[in-house]
Amino acid sequence: xxxxxxxxxxxxxxxxxxxxxxxxxxxxxxxxxxxxxxxxxxxxxxxxxxxxxxxxxxxxxxxxxxxxxxxxxxxxxxxxxxxxxxxxxxxxxxxxxxxxxxxxxxxxxxxxxxxxxxxxxxxxxxxxxxxxxxxxxxxxxxxxxxxxxxx
Amino acid sequence: xxxxxxxxxxxxxxxxxxxxxxxxxxxxxxxxxxxxxxxxxxxxxxxxxxxxxxxxxxxxxxxxxxxxxxxxxxxxxxxxxxxxxxxxxxxxxxxxxxxxxxxxxxxxxxxxxxxxxxxxxxxxxxxxxxxxxxxxxxxxxxxxxxxxxxxxxxxxxxxxxxxxxxxxxxxxxxxxxxxxxxxxxxxx
Numbered sequence: 001x002x003x004x005x006x007x008x009x010x011x012x013x014x015x016x017x018x019x020x021x022x023x024x025x026x027x028x029x030x031x032x033x034x035x036x037x038x039x040x041x042x043x044x045x046x047x048x049x050x051x052x053x054x055x056x057x058x059x060x061x062x063x064x065x066x067x068x069x070x071x072x073x074x075x076x077x078x079x080x081x082x083x084x085x086x087x088x089x090x091x092x093x094x095x096x097x098x099x100x101x102x103x104x105x106x107x108x109x110x111x112x113x114x115x116x117x118x119x120x121x122x123x124x125x126x127x128x129x130x131x132x133x134x135x136x137x138x139x140x141x142x143x144x145x146x147x148x149x150x151x
Numbered sequence: 152x153x154x155x156x157x158x159x160x161x162x163x164x165x166x167x168x169x170x171x172x173x174x175x176x177x178x179x180x181x182x183x184x185x186x187x188x189x190x191x192x193x194x195x196x197x198x199x200x201x202x203x204x205x206x207x208x209x210x211x212x213x214x215x216x217x218x219x220x221x222x223x224x225x226x227x228x229x230x231x232x233x234x235x236x237x238x239x240x241x242x243x244x245x246x247x248x249x250x251x252x253x254x255x256x257x258x259x260x261x262x263x264x265x266x267x268x269x270x271x272x273x274x275x276x277x278x279x280x281x282x283x284x285x286x287x288x289x290x291x292x293x294x295x296x297x298x299x300x301x302x303x304x305x306x307x308x309x310x311x312x313x314x315x316x317x318x319x320x321x322x323x324x325x326x327x328x329x330x331x332x333x334x335x336x337x338x339x
Contacts, residue, residue, distance in 0.1 A: 014230075015226070015230050018226040018227070018229040018230035019222070019226040021226070021229050022222045022223075022225035022226035022229060023222060025269045025270075025272075026218065026221065026225070026269055028269075029266075029268065029269045031178040031179055031182045032181065032182070032265070033265060033266070034182055035181045035182040035184075035185045036265050037207050037210050037211055037214070038182075038186070038189065038207050039185045039188075040206075040207070040210060041204065041205075041206040041207030041208075041210060042185070042188060042189065042192065042203045042207075044206050045199050045202045045203040045206055046192070046199060078297055079297060079300060082297070082300055082301055082304045082305075083304075085305070086304040086305075089304075089305070095305075098305075099309075099313065102292075103292050103313075103317065103320075106264070106291050106294075107288065107289050107291070109264055109265070112263075114177065114178075114181045115268055116264075116265070117177070118178055118268075119268035119269060119271065120271060120272060120275070120281075120284065124281055124284075124285075124328070127327075127328060127331060128285045128288065128324065128328060131285075131323075131324050131327055131328070132288075132289060132320075135320040135324060136320075138320070139316045139317060143309070143312050143313045143316050146312045146316075147308060150308065151308075
């Protein structure tokens with residue numbers, strides 16, 4: 001068997017060894033991956049879309065923060081966020097809230113926070129997610145304000 | 152050189168100290184808690200639990216090809232990229248090029264965010280700057296294959312306006328993270 005620890009010099013790299021390390025690296029990520037995907041499945045089934053729509057109040061800033069918060073909790077394929085965002089827009093929710101929602105959907109991850117913390121450090125994950133949350137609100141305000149100014 | 156030694160060690164040395172041990176347990180605690188939630192749901196509402204499992208299965212089927220891609224990608228990066236090269240492109244002093252690379256990679260990268268964590272960890276062990284990792288993770292809000300769909304739902308103008316702001320926000324997140332990290336280094 002190949003011993004990954006034999007490499008004393010820098011020249012000991014082989015492509016097989018690289019694959020071995022990649023497998024090992026991802027293998028150690030499996031419990032976390034499984035946990036995240038299982039939790040996603042649970043949330044997608046247990047939190048209905050109508051519930052999300054009923055949360056918005058009509059007050060602009062509050063809705064933007066709420067949009068940002070819901071996007072942070074939810075995760076998964078961004079397509080889902082566009083679809084939900086589209087539905088919300090039809091339901092009369094402001095574009096501020098929807099923009100914040102689709103941006104935090106990708107950039108802030110409460111569900112995958114444990115994974116991010118495990119790999120990149122709790123401190124990094126905490127700072128990055130908080131910053132991304134605030135920035136999503138700013139991005140939403142900037143985007144919609146610009147849109148209104150252009151039109 | 153310390154960076155090199157870090158990479159060499161990551162083959163699975165169990166004795167990396169308390170921190171690593173805690174992280175490993177954290178993984179398992181998380182998985183066990185989620186399984187516990189499933190058991191609870193199964194007890195009260197077996198049908199929903201079954202549906203949730205079905206959705207989970209579908210997500211897994213969707214991400215398996217991407218995981219394979221990630222493994223190949225990681226292996227190739229491990230093989231071709233020496234820590235020195237990483238340090239040159241996305242390490243300290245990588246400058247504007249580093250930001251450009253990280254944000255472009257974020258825009259191009261596919262699949263859910265969490266499958267990228269192991270690769271990012273490897274890259275950081277090899278000297279990638281934290282700020283660039285943050286910028287990468289933020290710029291993932293732009294997905295080129297999904298742009299037509301975004302236009303369909305929110306209009307072309309919305310997309311054209313949103314995208315530059317996302318890029319700017321990626322830079323801001325990265326810069327702030329970097330400022331905080333630098334301050335931490337100075338204190339230590």
